[in-house]
Amino acid sequence: MTTLQALQGFFQQAGPRMNAMADHIWSLAELRYAETASAALHQQALQQAGFRVQTHLADIPTAFVAEWGEGGPVLALLGEYDALSGLNQQSGALTCMPSSDSPGAAGHGCGHHLLGVAAHWAAIALAEHLRQTGQPGRVRFYGCPAEEGGSGKTFMARAGVFDDIDAALTWHPGSHTGVFSQSTLANIQAKFTFQGRAAHAAHSPHLGRSALDAVELMNVGVNYLREHMPPDARVHYAVTDSGGLSPNVVQARAQVLYLIRAADNQAAAQLYERVQNVARGAALMTECQLDIGFDKACSNLLQNSVLNQVMYQAMQALGRLQPDAQSHALAGQFQATLAASDLDSASRPLASVLRGQRPAIFEGISPYDPQAQDILSGSTDVADVSWIAPTAQAWVACYAFGTPLHSWQMVAQGQSPLAHAGMERAARILTATAIRLLQQPELLTQARQELLQRRGGQPYVCPIPAQAALPFLQG
Known part of the structure; x- marks a missing residue:
């Protein structure tokens, strides 16, 4: 038996x-x-x-x-x-x-x-x-x-x-x-939050700085990056805050969540740095402030x-x-x-x-x-x-x-x-x-x-930094 x-x-x-x-x-x-x-x-x-x-x-x-x-x-x-x-x-x-x-x-x-x-x-x-x-x-x-x-x-x-x-x-x-x-695939997920300046989109658009423009520019920049990524890498995104429902207001805040995948932790970290650079460029072009919040990762x-x-x-x-x-x-x-x-x-x-x-x-x-x-x-x-x-x-x-x-x-x-x-x-x-x-x-x-x-003689190193808060504790 x-x-x-x-x-x-x-x-x-x-x-x-x-x-x-x-x-x-x-x-x-x-x-x-x-x-x-x-x-x-x-x-x-x-x-x-x-x-x-x-x-x-x-x-x-x-x-x-x-x-x-x-x-x-x-x-x-x-x-x-x-x-x-x-x-x-x-x-x-x-x-x-x-x-x-x-x-x-x-x-x-x-x-x-x-x-x-x-x-x-x-x-x-x-x-x-x-x-x-x-x-x-x-x-x-x-x-x-x-x-x-x-x-x-x-x-x-x-x-x-x-x-x-x-x-x-x-x-x-x-x-x-x-x-x-x-x-x-290893992955890294992070939130990219842009802070701009609200303004009347018709009366005084020159006074505004659009955070939604920054999100869109970041997405365009990452799409151009795709041609130059390793073939097994993947990048996905979701716009989690588009800045409100009023088109006649220059959006002062917008956020996009990115999930970045690559063959191993090192490749994922390298690609994540390139995506961050695209976000920094979008913030510079729109004169917005950028906050990058590490959300999670896996090996x-x-x-x-x-x-x-x-x-x-x-x-x-x-x-x-x-x-x-x-x-x-x-x-x-x-x-x-x-x-x-x-x-x-x-x-x-x-x-x-x-x-x-x-x-x-x-x-x-x-x-x-x-x-x-x-x-x-x-x-x-x-x-x-x-x-x-x-x-x-x-x-x-x-x-x-x-x-x-x-x-x-x-x-x-x-x-x-x-x-x-x-x-x-x-x-x-x-x-x-x-x-x-x-x-x-x-x-x-x-x-x-x-x-x-x-x-290969490598110890396990957690891809989530020690200082990264649990997602449900993040602001």
Whole structure:
């Protein structure tokens, strides 16, 4: 009998409760650093399961750690529960239809309601394994807020909360199943606030100094900069304050938020300096004052082939996903709402598995190649944990194949039976991976050696300066 077979009753008993918890968090849909109800729900359930809970981790009200066990290796399970602005959506709707109870509010367009609950579920299952076997070891569930636009784990890493763990495991909901084997981009996010001088735009425009002009000039300057950036770099912006609603007033204040991505921390810092210089030029041209507020940052992800192999073998042992006919039919309906480019983007990296087919649900496991050098153009604050301790992640199919991240279709499928089935599969993968690491501690030693090798002798240096305030404390 395998370890997971021994825990089969636990998973069957806990399943409905965990599905209900995920659905509750889906309905809460709280933004970065405001996930008060979601964090409290996790904390309460873990305390009831016998975990020791420490709240306000790293001085963040919605960050916490829950620990069970004594002695032995420390295995971390990373959970998230934050949502995305403006992605509120009616569950199950096959058109973009904001929910009537909270139109325009946040939505779980990246599946973090599932992510946190599966990691939570795996933590309790691992604690049950330790209880049944009497094996030494400590399991920690880290409640990590603000992955979306807040780099909560990076602030937590700056505070040293991951320094004593032996390995970290997590996953991400998606439309296929496989090891998260790509590197990711480092990033820096900052606010650029311009202060000008108000004036009557018709009577005395010469007396005004337009902060909105400065924002527009900065955006134009950065657009010219794009030609001269490294090809893997990305720069995004959002005008967060346009200076008011009156066109007959020269706007005295305006603000733009920039997110700058590059291959690693050094490249991101260099590109950030160039963007700052563009902003300084815009301020000079418009005779405005400029304030640059560092918001957050995260590192590039370091892969760990030792842990990845263990996780991949756990996936193979579980076998293929076996959704029912109803899930297939619903997935087909959602897939019909996607653009051809969505399916092309999802199919390209899986061409060797799909062989020209585009199933409504990806039921298999994508091959893992430890020699691959792929880069995911997005970013994740899991990366900062990966510099501190060996880290592995899984993709698990919870949505119709091809469903893009941060889309209304993803939100609409977040309470479906397929989403629940994928969440349970993720919990089993994480649990099986963790148990094997406890049973074969030499794997943890090998994984640590690989981490040191990949760091190339460099220590972890948090990309967020020590003096940078947490985003929710900034003025």
